[in-house]
Amino acid sequence: MAPRANWKGFLRLSLVTCPVALFPATSESDKISFNQINKKTGHRIRYLKVDADTGEEVANDDIIKGYQVEKDQYLEVTKDELENIALESTRTIEIDEFVPKSEIDDLYLVRPYYIVPDGKVGHDAYAVIRETIRSLDKVALARVVLINREHVIALEARDKGLMGMLLRYPYEVRDSAEYFDDIQDVKITKDMLDLAKHIVEQKSGHFEPDKFEDHYEQALQDLLEKKQKGQPISATRKPVPSNVVNLMDALKQSIKGSGKAAPAAKPAKAKKAAAKPRRKTG
Structure with a gap:
């Protein structure tokens, strides 16, 4: 079935001007979803719209919007x-x-x-508008009403x-200073940075979405298949990450585990001996 236009x-x-339709570019419909059911009867749970004071169910025609003052x-x-x-x-x-696309902060991107x-x-x-936008190497900012x-x-x-990428308004974006101001300023040594860069180089590649694996979704699928077949469900022990005590040791162990040699540390330059002052002769 073809997707339904949102607008x-x-x-x-x-x-x-040209007539257009908006379709969501992403979907989560293929993800496993659950229904809430009554544990005693096995029946689905149905939610009712009820009056908060009387507890009586309210028909849709009797429901209007209200702003709390x-x-x-x-x-x-x-x-x-x-x-x-x-x-x-x-x-x-x-x-x-x-506007240039590079000027749009990622925090403003919605969907x-x-x-x-x-x-x-x-x-x-439509083609004129599309090719105009393409030729300018910019994005066009516009307004659209979705869900009122x-x-x-x-x-x-x-x-x-x-x-079209929906954007947030400035009042919807929180100030990072409220969260980052308490982060301590620490000095990172060059050796630590070199080791960390070496780890990054080992893990560098190209953006290939086809390689992404949703491990939780696969685990859910396996669980449901086992339950459907009546197979026993065994609990798996999850490794608990340990606190890093020595950062340099952790970096070295990370490289050691990859089987590749760490970058050789440059020997420290020897300090020149200070020249002794000559004694004056009479």
């Missing part, structure tokens, strides 16, 4: 009121500006989407299409 509307660069006091907001303030980006992805032409018309306009909230989205050319 449909128009992509616009100035007066150039004080404890047990809410401002009620209707669907019509929300639609009255709907933004143009609800139906149109309006490109505002172009990727594929943006494709919607229907048989508009492919020419406006988001900033960065568009870039990808193969025959466009990829």
Whole structure:
């Protein structure tokens, strides 16, 4: 079954417009998921929407949105009121500006989407926008409304299409100083750094996603297969990492375990003997 579009509307660069659809570029649907069941009956657990005070179930038609201003006091907001303030980006992805991709901090990246032409018309306009973005070697910043909230989205050319990366707002990004200020400043010796670099060189390669293995997912699959066949489940003992007592020893042991020789330490330069002052002769 073809994936379902998360959003449909128009992509616009100035007066150039074309109908487009947004599809999630990633999916976790293939991951193993669990249902909650009643241990006594084996039946699935079903969640109900109930009134917090009366405990009675509430029908969907009787549920509206409310903003809490004080404890047990809410401002009620209707669907019509929300639609009255709907933004143009609800139906149109309006490109505002172009920026270098390198200037976008990774902390602002949320999730990727594929943006494709919607229907048989508009492919020419779509191609113009795509190739304009590609030729500038930049990303286009635009706005789009998803799940009733406006988001900033960065568009870039990808193969025959466009990829949009949803971005966070500044207020959603926490200040690193709150977490990093208490990290101690320590002096790393050159020998330690050389050993660490040697370990990195041994483990260096290229980014190949096909080599990634989800070990937990595989362990889950094995567990479920054994339970389905009625096979015994044996507990595995997990190794506990030990605290590093001597950092230099740990670095040397890491290289020793790889079977490759560590870089030879450069001999320290001998200090020149200080010249003795000559005695004056009468």
